Amino acid sequence: MDLLLIKEGLPLLTFLIFLPLAGALVLLFYHGESFARLWTLVITALTAVTSVLLLSGFNLTSSKYQFAEAYDWIPRLHINYIVGVDGISILLVILTTFIMPFCVLASWKYIKSRVASFMFCLLVMETSMIGVFVALDFVLFYIFWEFMLIPMYLLIAIWGGPRKVYASIKFFLYTLAGSVLLLVAIIALYLKTGSFFIPAMMWQEYSLTFQVLVFLAFFLAFAIKVPMFPFHTWLPAAHVEAPTAGSVILASVLLKMGTYGLLRFCLPITPDATMLLATPILWLSIAGIVYGGFTALAQQDMKKLIAYSSVGHMGFVTLGIFVLNSRGLEGAILQMINHGVTTGALFLCVGMIYERTHSRDLAVASGVGKYMPWFVTFVAVFSLSSFGFPGTNSFIGEFLILAGTFEHNTILALAAIPGAVLAAAYMLRLLQKVVWGGIANPDQSYLADLSVREIVTLAPFLFFVFWIGLGPQPFIDLIHTSVSHLLEQLNNWQQHHQVVATVLWR
Amino acid sequence: MVILPELVLLTGALAFFVVSLGKTPDRNVVKFTALFFGLATFIAACLSFQSQATLFYGVYAVDQYSQMFKVLIGFSLAILLVAGQYLKGIEVSVRAEYYLFLLLSVLGLMMLVSSVELIAIFVSLELSSFALYLLVPMRDDRTGIRMQMEAGMKYILFGVMATGIMLYGMSYLFGLTGTTYLKDIMTFLSKGNLQPAVVVAVLMTLGGFFYKLAVFPMHFWVPDIYQGASNETTGFIATIPKLGAVALLIRFLIVPTGHPQFLVELLAVVAVCSMFYGNLSALVQKDIKRMLGFSGIAHAGFITLGLLTMNGEGYGLAIYYIAGYVLMNLACFLVISNVSQAGENLLIEDLSGLYQRQPVLAFILAVGLFGLAGIPPFVGFMGKFMILASALRADHLLVVCLAAINTAIAIYYYLSVVKAVYTADPGGRPSVLVHPAIQAVGVIVVFAIVLMGALPAKFVDFAGAVVQTLL
Numbered sequence: 001m002d003l004l005l006i007k008e009g010l011p012l013l014t015f016l017i018f019l020p021l022a023g024a025l026v027l028l029f030y031h032g033e034s035f036a037r038l039w040t041l042v043i044t045a046l047t048a049v050t051s052v053l054l055l056s057g058f059n060l061t062s063s064k065y066q067f068a069e070a071y072d073w074i075p076r077l078h079i080n081y082i083v084g085v086d087g088i089s090i091l092l093v094i095l096t097t098f099i100m101p102f103c104v105l106a107s108w109k110y111i112k113s114r115v116a117s118f119m120f121c122l123l124v125m126e127t128s129m130i131g132v133f134v135a136l137d138f139v140l141f142y143i144f145w146e147f148m149l150i151p152m153y154l155l156i157a158i159w160g161g162p163r164k165v166y167a168s169i170k171f172f173l174y175t176l177a178g179s180v181l182l183l184v185a186i187i188a189l190y191l192k193t194g195s196f197f198i199p200a201m202m203w204q205e206y207s208l209t210f211q212v213l214v215f216l217a218f219f220l221a222f223a224i225k226v227p228m229f230p231f232h233t234w235l236p237a238a239h240v241e242a243p244t245a246g247s248v249i250l251a252s253v254l255l256k257m258g259t260y261g262l263l264r265f266c267l268p269i270t271p272d273a274t275m276l277l278a279t280p281i282l283w284l285s286i287a288g289i290v291y292g293g294f295t296a297l298a299q300q301d302m303k304k305l306i307a308y309s310s311v312g313h314m315g316f317v318t319l320g321i322f323v324l325n326s327r328g329l330e331g332a333i334l335q336m337i338n339h340g341v342t343t344g345a346l347f348l349c350v351g352m353i354y355e356r357t358h359s360r361d362l363a364v365a366s367g368v369g370k371y372m373p374w375f376v377t378f379v380a381v382f383s384l385s386s387f388g389f390p391g392t393n394s395f396i397g398e399f400l401i402l403a404g405t406f407e408h409n410t411i412l413a414l415a416a417i418p419g420a421v422l423a424a425a426y427m428l429r430l431l432q433k434v435v436w437g438g439i440a441n442p443d444q445s446y447l448a449d450l451s452v453r454e455i456v457t458l459a460p461f462l463f464f465v466f467w468i469g470l471g472p473q474p475f476i477d478l479i480h481t482s483v484s485h486l487l488e489q490l491n492n493w494q495q496h497h498q499v500v501a502t503v504l505w506r
Numbered sequence: 507m508v509i510l511p512e513l514v515l516l517t518g519a520l521a522f523f524v525v526s527l528g529k530t531p532d533r534n535v536v537k538f539t540a541l542f543f544g545l546a547t548f549i550a551a552c553l554s555f556q557s558q559a560t561l562f563y564g565v566y567a568v569d570q571y572s573q574m575f576k577v578l579i580g581f582s583l584a585i586l587l588v589a590g591q592y593l594k595g596i597e598v599s600v601r602a603e604y605y606l607f608l609l610l611s612v613l614g615l616m617m618l619v620s621s622v623e624l625i626a627i628f629v630s631l632e633l634s635s636f637a638l639y640l641l642v643p644m645r646d647d648r649t650g651i652r653m654q655m656e657a658g659m660k661y662i663l664f665g666v667m668a669t670g671i672m673l674y675g676m677s678y679l680f681g682l683t684g685t686t687y688l689k690d691i692m693t694f695l696s697k698g699n700l701q702p703a704v705v706v707a708v709l710m711t712l713g714g715f716f717y718k719l720a721v722f723p724m725h726f727w728v729p730d731i732y733q734g735a736s737n738e739t740t741g742f743i744a745t746i747p748k749l750g751a752v753a754l755l756i757r758f759l760i761v762p763t764g765h766p767q768f769l770v771e772l773l774a775v776v777a778v779c780s781m782f783y784g785n786l787s788a789l790v791q792k793d794i795k796r797m798l799g800f801s802g803i804a805h806a807g808f809i810t811l812g813l814l815t816m817n818g819e820g821y822g823l824a825i826y827y828i829a830g831y832v833l834m835n836l837a838c839f840l841v842i843s844n845v846s847q848a849g850e851n852l853l854i855e856d857l858s859g860l861y862q863r864q865p866v867l868a869f870i871l872a873v874g875l876f877g878l879a880g881i882p883p884f885v886g887f888m889g890k891f892m893i894l895a896s897a898l899r900a901d902h903l904l905v906v907c908l909a910a911i912n913t914a915i916a917i918y919y920y921l922s923v924v925k926a927v928y929t930a931d932p933g934g935r936p937s938v939l940v941h942p943a944i945q946a947v948g949v950i951v952v953f954a955i956v957l958m959g960a961l962p963a964k965f966v967d968f969a970g971a972v973v974q975t976l977l
Contacts, residue, residue, distance in 0.1 A: 092804050139891070149881065154928060158929060177917075
């Protein structure tokens with residue numbers, strides 16, 4: 001267990017995982033609407049504040065798993081309760097804990113029926129999301145990973161839009177179907193290594209065939225979650241029908257689980273297969289970037305537009321992961337956070353306009369700038385951030401990824417450029433319509449500008465857009481050690497093994 | 507004292523015989539007598555948990571293995587009797603007889619898990635089956651439902667046929683080995699005497715056992731009987747007899763030196779066929795009991811997958827799985843028999859908006875269905891996971907992959923019920939009133955489902971250790 005830095009004293013990660021769950025159990029007994037709102041806000045805020053302790057205690061120079069806790073769980077099958085964070089997961093945990101209070105705030109008025117049940121689902125979601133990012137035992141990971149489907153399904157299916165039934169079932173079936181073979185792969189790995197401890201599965205001598213099969217099982221599960229290009233069709237449906245908080249959670253956290261999985265599992269557990277199959281996946285990412293861009297350009301529904309833009313943005317992330325160099329990987333992790341911040345904020349904005357006009361149609365929302373100056377200011381900044389305007393967060397992420405891609409292969413990088421241009425095109429189109437519209441604007445005079453609650457909800461996102469955009473160093477510092485450790489191990493691996501990949505694909 | 511639970515059941519059956527002699531027995535007397543004997547059986551099973559004995563010239567073994575199953579049977583019976591205490595589908599005048607046969611059937615199953623000799627197995631199996639055949643057509647036909655008669659006929663005809671096949675196989679086993687004791691038969695088999703007659707005999711005997719568990723080629727009775735029997739009866743058929751069937755199968759399959767390859771292959775084929783047949787057929791069902799019937803076939807396939815490894819671990823997991831399966835099915839049937847207003851069958855759409863009509867029942871049903879679908883952290887997931895792990899360890903990669911794919915198929919029909927419960931509009935369906943005691947029992951079942959799923963180590967270790975004592 002020398003890979004773990006065991007946390008002495010307060011079990012911080014366990015506390016983070018189970019505090020929301022404990023809060024949810026309280027809601028089973030007290031159903032009052034205003035109590036449920038306040039209570040959930042308190043619990044999520046408390047979780048967020050506690051998670052800051054992770055940052056203060058995090059050792060930047062160590063690539064080990066920190067704040068680790070290990071307990072026996074099912075000794076017969078060597079399943080243990082092991083949790084820990086490293087540079088790859090810490091920001092994602094923080095992102096999750098910080099997004100949640102704003103999801104509660106965004107649902108303050110939006111959710112009118114069955115408030116307690118809604119908040120219950122949100123809290124259970126938080127437990128399983130944090131669990132996914134910190135689990136270091138594969139069974140524990142899988143339990144959180146699968147269990148998450150239930151509250152998310154209910155969030156969409158009960159509080160969703162008109163086509164909620166279709167969207168929620170599609171979401172559930174897609175993601176579940178993707179992960180059944182993941183389970184088989186996990187068991188197969190266990191039988192090879194005799195343990196479910198994830199780091200113990202990494203960098204082991206598996207045969208290439210075995211690696212490829214495991215990789216494909218992993219890839220199917222994670223690519224659906226990301227979603228990568230041919231597996232993305234559940235996303236627009238789910239995003240459009242989900243309530244605002246659901247969309248934000250989906251965009252900001254759930255999609256990250258796919259890329260986190262690719263990074264955490266595919267790379268170190270099946271390095272040969274990763275190198276063998278990197279090229280087709282890179283081109284799939286390019287396809288996703290371009291496809292997402294073009295499709296977003298044609299959308300009339302604002303949520304759909306942002307959903308397709310997510311397909312493009314996540315394409316950048318997978319691109320960064322599979323170029324397998326330090327710029328690409330760091331950019332990818334940073335871009336995961338950026339996408340979480342920016343797209344989450346955009347969904348919040350759409351939710352706010354929806355609460356007023358009861359429509360997500362771009363035509364109905366055009367020209368609101370005149371009556372909602374605060375609102376359009378926020379939208380403007382988040383739109384600029386979304387297409388990577390210099391000075392905002394996505395610029396740093398996309399820049400790093402593209403730099404990494406150029407390092408890897410120039411043609412590939414050139415192919416990704418149109419995606420960046422398309423992003424500007426569709427986001428500016430959205431922005432132009434929302435702020436000014438045209439001559440045929442509907443009457444918007446009944447619209448009230450943002451309330452204090454809504455400004456409080458959006459302001460932190462703004463803060464992070466500029467912080468990451470102007471001073472990304474603290475964030476990169478958090479990531480850096482783990483990423484360079486990962487790449488170091490990958491290089492060692494490459495030196496010791498004859499790699500077929502380069503021969504095959506060049 | 508070693509056969510205390512059996513004695514309690516027998517006393518219960520006799521008590522109901524006495525009650526049934528009156529002209530129109532009071533419904534409350536019948537109900538509370540049933541509840542009393544249900545709980546008494548459970549307590550008796552717990553009390554005699556530690557007993558050890560061999561009775562009746564060695565045909566009846568009271569050992570840890572049988573006592574474990576008796577506790578499970580007693581627990582399920584108690585839950586079932588509380589959950590279905592209103593017996594909406596059974597006419598008041600025959601309720602005493604209904605309970606008489608129900609308890610006799612359970613008695614048969616209790617005897618079955620203790621039987622270690624072919625004749626004893628046959629007698630207890632038939633005691634349980636014939637009592638059950640009678641329960642099916644006892645459904646109230648005033649509501650215009652007549653299909654229970656057809657179902658009863660089918661059940662008895664198919665059942666007798668399966669029994670015939672099994673007896674024929676047993677007679678071969680006796681002829682080949684000269685003994686009816688399972689132990690000696692197994693010793694004979696493990697010596698590798700594999701002339702065709704042995705294969706035929708084993709297959710035929712297994713066929714009879716498969717009938718009880720509803721595994722693929724012997725599954726065909728399931729949908730009609732599930733649909734035709736009253737909700738409470740189906741709840742019984744779907745749960746407790748399966749415990750007996752698994753106990754019997756494990757006793758029959760346990761051989762110290764491992765099994766001939768043909769048996770492993772047979773079980774693999776049977777398991778995969780059951781899963782595909784059950785899951786694909788369940789996809790299109792509209793009646794929820796019928797759907798659960800097909801899902802039961804699929805789960806029986808999963809249990810067979812656990813037996814396939816032919817070692818103590820696999821058998822222990824099969825026990826864990828069947829216990830979990832019974833719990834989840836009890837949760838579902840608790841909801842079904844209480845949502846049904848007058849004992850009629852429920853279509854899936856009849857559950858529409860249950861979340862608004864009765865949130866506690868909706869929650870119980872959702873946990874039961876998600877558990878059956880194998881979503882963590884419920885017991886269905888852990889059982890599935892560990893069985894897949896043990897089967898993969900025994901190098902059945904193809905079977906494991908097919909089983910995993912089946913999980914994905916199955917989620918659709920479970921989810922479609924959850925969808926109706928949570929998203930569909932009630933559409934004027936009345937709200938459901940449930941006695942708090944029943945809700946409490948449902949919550950206990952939910953708690954057990956989560957607990958067994960989250961902390962399976964104790965149970966699995968115990969079941970594995972108990973099976974080891976048989977080897």
